[in-house]
Amino acid sequence: MSDLIKIGISACLLGEKVRYDGGHKHDRYITDTLGRYFAFVPVCPETECGLGVPREAMRLEGDPAHPRLVTNKTHVDHTARMTTWVNERIKALAAEDLCGFIFKKGSPSSGLYRVKVYNDQGYPSNSGRGLFAAAFTRWFPRIPVEEEGRLHDPELRENFIERIFALKRWRSFLDRQPTVGKLVDFHTREKLLLMAHSPKHYRSMGKRVAESKTMLPESLHAAYETLLMEALSKKATRAKQTNALMHVLGYFKKQISADEKQEVLELIENYRQKNVPLIVPVTLINHFVRKYQQSYLAAQTYLNPHPLTCDSATTAEGAGGPISMGI
Numbered sequence: 001m002s003d004l005i006k007i008g009i010s011a012c013l014l015g016e017k018v019r020y021d022g023g024h025k026h027d028r029y030i031t032d033t034l035g036r037y038f039a040f041v042p043v044c045p046e047t048e049c050g051l052g053v054p055r056e057a058m059r060l061e062g063d064p065a066h067p068r069l070v071t072n073k074t075h076v077d078h079t080a081r082m083t084t085w086v087n088e089r090i091k092a093l094a095a096e097d098l099c100g101f102i103f104k105k106g107s108p109s110s111g112l113y114r115v116k117v118y119n120d121q122g123y124p125s126n127s128g129r130g131l132f133a134a135a136f137t138r139w140f141p142r143i144p145v146e147e148e149g150r151l152h153d154p155e156l157r158e159n160f161i162e163r164i165f166a167l168k169r170w171r172s173f174l175d176r177q178p179t180v181g182k183l184v185d186f187h188t189r190e191k192l193l194l195m196a197h198s199p200k201h202y203r204s205m206g207k208r209v210a211e212s213k214t215m216l217p218e219s220l221h222a223a224y225e226t227l228l229m230e231a232l233s234k235k236a237t238r239a240k241q242t243n244a245l246m247h248v249l250g251y252f253k254k255q256i257s258a259d260e261k262q263e264v265l266e267l268i269e270n271y272r273q274k275n276v277p278l279i280v281p282v283t284l285i286n287h288f289v290r291k292y293q294q295s296y297l298a299a300q301t302y303l304n305p306h307p308l309t310c311d312s313a314t315t316a317e318g319a320g321g322p323i324s325m326g327i
């Protein structure tokens with residue numbers, strides 16, 4: 001996976017001076033850390049739909065399910081202009097092969113969660129979604145999305161990044177003339193990662209794979225992709241991670257010595273009791289995977305975290321602190 005992964009982003013987060021006041025909201029963690037692995041496709045709905053810089057600030061008004069985009073002081077309604085632009089831009093983005101999108105929080109165009117929508121009396125409720133963000137999530141429900149503010153939460157950030165890399169692996173699988181045999185292989189490699197997030201989804205996906213000869217490839221792949229992204233959006237709790245780690249240990253039964261087994265068990269227990277982060281038992285397990293040339297485990301994506309995890313296990317950087325298998 002040497003190529004940078006393409007993800008969309010609200011342009012002001014890259015430092016582009018496209019905000020209503022001519023400013024930007026450059027997020028250095030995004031450009032300096034994530035930028036080493038991701039190629040950004042910038043999108044600024046408000047400038048791209050033809051509104052200039054500077055421009056009058058806007059807000060959402062009316063029904064939170066179908067809000068209107070209206071300027072704050074002069075009350076010009078830009079909903080139709082924005083909607084027309086959104087429909088065209090979404091078509092162009094469909095060809096970009098995006099594996100994720102980072103939105104600017106709070107924006108009536110780009111905000112993903114809890115965007116203010118004002119009622120007829122002028123009172124706001126935090127119940128809306130920016131018009132472009134709403135359309136994007138409707139058209140691309142399986143693409144991971146996040147807001148820049150939430151990336152400062154280590155668990156949310158790790159989960160978002162994990163899903164981006166998983167979608168990239170899946171797209172790479174689809175690009176290489178997928179067969180039933182290759183799908184079995186893909187599913188096998190993702191097993192422990194899926195179990196750490198949702199054993200229930202892992203089983204449902206296994207059923208799909210087992211029935212794959214009876215389904216059209218397009219339907220099978222769409223169903224599998226939906227389940228894959230759904231599964232990884234479930235929180236990988238400490239209990240589920242512990243269960244996955246114990247599962248790993250099971251594959252070593254005949255090779256590992258009693259002392260080594262005890263060492264791993266102690267670290268798993270320390271992890272379960274929140275004394276050490278996940279990367280600690282995973283690192284020791286990987287040592288034994290190499291020592292005993294355990295090919296099944298060596299292929300597990302669970303034990304081969306994405307490069308951002310490895311990168312940050314040794315460096316504390318970025319506004320939100322290190323990315324790590326921190327739970």
Ligand code: SF4
Nearest residue numbers: 011012044104107110
């Ligand atoms: S929040 Fe969205 S619309 Fe506003 S400046 Fe940033 S990219 Fe443009």
